[in-house]
Amino acid sequence: MQQTQQTQHAPTPLLQAMGLTGEGKASAVPFTLDDYRRQGGYDALRRALRELSPTQVIEEIRTSGLRGRGGAGYPTGDKLALVASGRSTMRYLICNAYDADARSLISATLLEQNPHLALEGLALASYAAGVSEAFLYVRSARTEAAASAQKAVADALEANLIGRNIMGTAFSLAVTVVGVDRSFMGGEESTLIEIIKGRPMKAQQRPPYPAMQGLYDQPTAVQNVETLANLPAIISHGAGAFRQSGSRATTGTKLLTVIGPGGAQLIEIPFGASVRQALQQAGIDANENNARGVVVGGMEGGVLPLSALDTPFDFDPLAQADAMVGSGMIEVLPVDACMVRWAMERSDYLSEETCGKCVPCRVGVKRIAGTLQGLVSSLGQPDDLKLLEEFSHYVPDGSLCGYGVHAIHPVVSAMRYFGDDFAAHLAGKCPTGTCQPVRAHRFNTKHVL
C-alpha cells in the first residue's frame, strides 16, 4: 500500500497514447496510422524485429512485471514464454477486445481512438511467442470500434506492418478480425476459443490452459487488448520505465470505466492507487450524502462500503475485500440503494448470463438469486443466510470456469459489508424503504415422502 502513487500527478500513458487528456475526456480525434507513426508508432516493433530475439522480448516483458489486464492478472511474459515453449509449430494469439461487460469503455475506446497501439502490441506479442496467426476478437455490436479495428488491420497490412515478411524480416503474421456479439460469456477465454471454432458458446475446463492447448488444440496466447497496448511502450522505453508506476505486486497503470451519477467515463490510474483516488480522478466525491457503496469489478464485482474506499486498486487487496479487478469498472451506488436488492439484481443477471454448462453455476447461481428474491420480498428466514454462505463456497469450488468463481462476489460482499440490510429484510423491512416484493413463494425444504 505504501507504493501508492499520487494520482493527481500520476502519468496516464494509455490515455495519452489514445490522444485523450489526463482528465479523461474522450474528445480527441481518432489516430490514423500516419498519426500513430508520427508519434513513434511501430518503432517498438521495428526495434524488436531488427534488434531483439523473441526471447529477449519476452525477457523485457517479464522484467516489466506486466500482468494481464483481463482480470486474472497472469504475468504476461510468463504466458508468452509458455506459448513459445509449446511443442508445436502452429501457435495462435487471440487479442480479447470484447468487453464482456457491455458498459465497459476500455476496449472500444482503445480500438476507436488508437487501434494501432493494440495492433502493434499484438504483433510484438506474436513475435515473442512465435505466433504466426492472430485474431483480433472484437464485439461486433460496437460498430465503430469494430470498423476501426478492421480498417487498422487493412492499413497495417498495406504498410507491411503485419502480413508476410513484416518490415522485410522473416516474421510473418496473419491477423483476422473476428466480430462477435454473444453476451457476457463471449469474453471468457475458453469460451471465445469455442466461438472462433464455431462450437457452442460453452466454457472449457482448464488445465490444460490455452497457452498449452488452446485454439485447435495448439498453444494459444489469449491476451487482453489493454495488456497488449502496453507492450509498445515497454519495448520502446524499457521495462524500467514501465515499472515506475504501479504497485510492487502489479506494475503499470489500469484503464477504468467509472460509472457515477454523471454517466460513464474512462480514467487511468496506477495499480495500487486507492478506489477513492480513482473516484477523485473521475471527479466523484463519494460520501454518506450521495453514495451507499462502490462496486468494483463490473457485473461480477463486489460492493465496497464507503469505509473501505482506501482499498488499493490491485489484484490481491481487491480479492481480499471480496471485489476484483474484473472488467476494470467502478460504479457508485446511490444512497437509497438496498444492498440485498442490489445483490439480488446482480445474481439474477448472472444466472441468466452463465454459459449454463456446469451444474454449480447454471443451477447454483439461480438458487442464490431465488433465495435473495425471497429475502427482498421479506419472505426470508435466518436459514437463508446460512444457505447463501454455503453456496458462496459451493459455487466457486464446484464451477468449471472463472465465471462461477466470481459470480458470488455480489452476494458475498453485500453480506459481508451490509449485514444490517439483510437483518432488516429478515425482520420484514427494507432498510431504505425501496424494495417491492419480487416473488410470492420462498423456497422450502421438503423430504422424500
Next chain:
Amino acid sequence: MAITVRPTASGVAPTPGSDSSQRNEYGQPTFTVTIDGRTMQAYEGQTLLSVAEENGILDIPNLCNDDKLEPTSACRMCLVEIEGFDRPAPSCNTAATPGMVVRTKSDRLTHIRRTNLEMILSDHNAYCQPPCQIGCPTHIDIPGYLELIAQGQNREAARLVKEVLPFPYILGLTCPAPCQEVCRRGLVEEEIAICRMHGFAAEQCIEDPPTPWPQEAPTGKKVAIVGAGPAGLTAAYYLALKGHYCKVFDMMPQPGGMLRYGIPEYRLPKNMMDRELESVWKLGVDAQYNVKLGVDFTIDDLFNEGFDAVFLAIGCWTSNELGLPGEDNPGVVNAITYLMDKTQGLPVPVDDTREVVVLGGGFTTFDCTRTSLRLGAKVHTVYRRGRQEMTATFEEVEDGQSEGTDLQLFASASSLKINDKGELTGIEFQRMKLGEPDSSGRRRPVPIEGSEYVIECDTVIPAYGQKCDRSVLPDEYWTKRTTIETDPYNFMTKRKGVFAAGDAVLGAATIIQGIGQAKLAARAIDAYLRGEDMAAVSKRIEAEEAKPDLFDIVPYKPVEPKVKMPMLPYEERKRNFRLIELGYTPEQAKREAGRCLQCACPAAGQCDLQKHSIEYGLTDNRFHDGEPTDYHDYEFDMSHSFILRDPNKCINCTQCVRVCHDVIGPNCYGMFGKGFDTIVSTPFNVSLHATDCVSCGACVQVCPTGSLMMAERELVRWDFALDRCIFCGDCVEVCPHGALGETPNFELSFYNRFGEDINMPMQDVARAPSFLVRQRVPRKQGDAMEEPNPLVRPLPARRIRE
C-alpha cells in the same frame, strides 16, 4: 527436463527410477502419482479418473464422462482435490502429471457432489418410481390406472387394479390409503384421491366387472379357505383364476368378515359390497357358512376331505378387554358384538336416552362412536394418546367430531363408577402427557398426578382393538402375540400345505394389508400346488417385495387443487345409516386423475442420476415451492420412430451431443441457450426426425438418464443367406451401431450396447441360418428359423455401469 516426484504421504522418498525415461508397453512415458495415499503408475496424458479406476478406486461418481468421448466436465461429480491446485479439479478431464498428489474423498468433495445432485434434482421434472405404488401393500399400478381414468377408460382402469386387488370398490370406501400419505402431488399442493379413484373406476363397471386375465383351465387341485373375509376371498379369487378349485368355510351366515359385520352401513353399503364379491363366486368358488373351525371341523378334516392346501384367514374377532374392575357390568358393551348386532339389524343397547363413552383410537372406536351418534346417543370418545397416534384415519376423526362426539385426548380410564343399584354412572379418567422417549424412540403417555376427573355416563364401549381366538387352533400354530405363525414371504405355517394371512397373522390391522398378504399367499399356494420348493418361493417373493430406495426430486406443476369428494352434509347424517360419500361424477374423476404427476420413468434401475442420488442420500431438497421461473417444464419429443426425448430428465451432460458429433457424425444435438435456461436439444428444437439422425441409438446408449430412450419396437428377424455371403465385411463397416464387429474372423457381435458381447466366429455363423438385424422393413427369404438362437433375443435393459 528432470522430473521430481514429491514425497508421498507415507513418506516414501522419490525413487530415482521414476523419471520420464520410463515407458509402458505402448511406449508412453510413465511416472507415478499418489491417489488417496497410494502410489500408482500413470502414463502421460492419462486422466486421473482413469488412473484411479485402473487402480481399483471405483467410487468416483461421474455423470458426463464416457470412455469413448472427449471429456467435457459439465457435471462436476468427479471432482478431486489436487495438491497445489486452489480449487477441486475434475478427474475426468485432468491429466496426471508426475508426482501429483490427489485426494478423491473429503467432506468438501462429498458436499459439492451432493449439492450438485441437489441442484440437478431441484430442476428435474420427473420421478423414477411411483412412491404411491410402493406405499400400497398390494402395489397397484397407480399412475397407470389414473392415466386410464384420465382418458375415460374406467373399465380398463378397474381391470388393471384387479391384477393385484380384487375389490377396488370396497377398498375405495374403506382403505386408510397409505398410498396417499406418500403421493408426490402432496409436495405440490395436495395428494391425489388415489383411493376414491379406484373405487370410482370399479363402481363404473360393478355389474359386469372385468377379470384381470382369463381364468386358467382347471388344475384339479383343491384349496380349502377358512374365513370369508377380505383376505380369504382375495386368495380364493386369485387361486380360482389360476384354475384351482376353492371352497370357503365361514362360521358366520354370510361372507365378508369384518367388512360385513364390523364396518357400518354408512361407510360401506352391504348391497354394493355383495355385488363386488359376486366376482369371486362367478369364478366357481364354493362356500359353506355357519361352520366354525375348531368346533365343527379341524384342519385334518379338510385334508382328509381331499383338499390339497388350506388357507386360514380367520381374522381377529375377540375384543380386547378393558381391564378394570366392574367390567362385566351390563353398562359395559362389547364393541364387536355391538357393531355386529347393528349391522345385522338386531337390537343394540344404545339409543337416544343414552350417554356413551367410547374408549380407543382405531377404526372400531370411531365406528362405535358414529353408530351411537346415529342412534341419537350423546357420545364421548376418549383416547389415551394424541391424535397423531390414532390408527383411525384423519377424515374419520374429523367426521366423528363434526357429527357431534366430544373427543378427549390424553386421558386414560382409571375406574368405573357404579352406584349401589349396580348401575354404571360414570367413568373416571386420569390425564396423561407424553413421557421421555423410550429405547425405541417412542414416547409413551404417563399419568399426570392428581388430574383425575369423571365423565358421567350409562354406557361404556371399550374399543381398544381385537385379537384372535386362540381356542380354534392347536398351540403350535400361534405366536406369543396370539397371531398365526407363518413364513413372512410365502405365508406357510409350520404345517406343510397350511397357509395363513390377514388379521389372523397381522393382529388387527387393515383390509389392504391383509389383502396384500393374501395376494402373495395365493401365489405361494399356487407354487406349492405346482410342487415348487417353498424356500425358493419365499426368497423370490422377498426379492420382489424389497422396497426400492427413493430420493427427493422437486416436482414442478402449476397448483391445481384436489377435486373434493362430494359428501353427505352433516345434518343429513342424523338418525340414518346412508352412505356418506356421494361419489365422483365422471368429469370430476377425470380431472382428479389428470392431476397425477405420473411418477414413473422407464429408465429407473438403469439411471446413473438415480444411482448416485441414492448413494449420496438425496432424501431432501431445499428448493421446493418456488416460482414457475425456478423450474422447467419441457414438452416431450415423441415424434421420432425410435428415439424418445424427454428434456425434463436431461442433465445437460452433453454426452449425446458429443457422441453424435464426434463419433457418429450427423451432429443432431447441441447445447442451446444460456444461463439457467440452457438445454441440450436439436437445433431450433425441431423434431429429431427433422435432423440428420441416422437412428443409430448411440445417444440413447450414452444418455445417463431417461432423457433419451429407445422406443419400444417390434424386432424383425432377417435371414442370412450364407450361400451368398462372401465375407467381405462391408456390412460391418457401414453399420453405425457396431452391431456387426470384425475380429480375426468375420463375426457378428452385439458390441457392448446391450450387455456383454456376443461373438460368433465364422463357423458358428455358418451354422446359424438366420439372425437378427434391427431393421425397419422386413425382408423375407424362405421360412424363418424358429430354433432359439443366441443372437435373436429381446433387447435387455442397459445395466448400470459397474
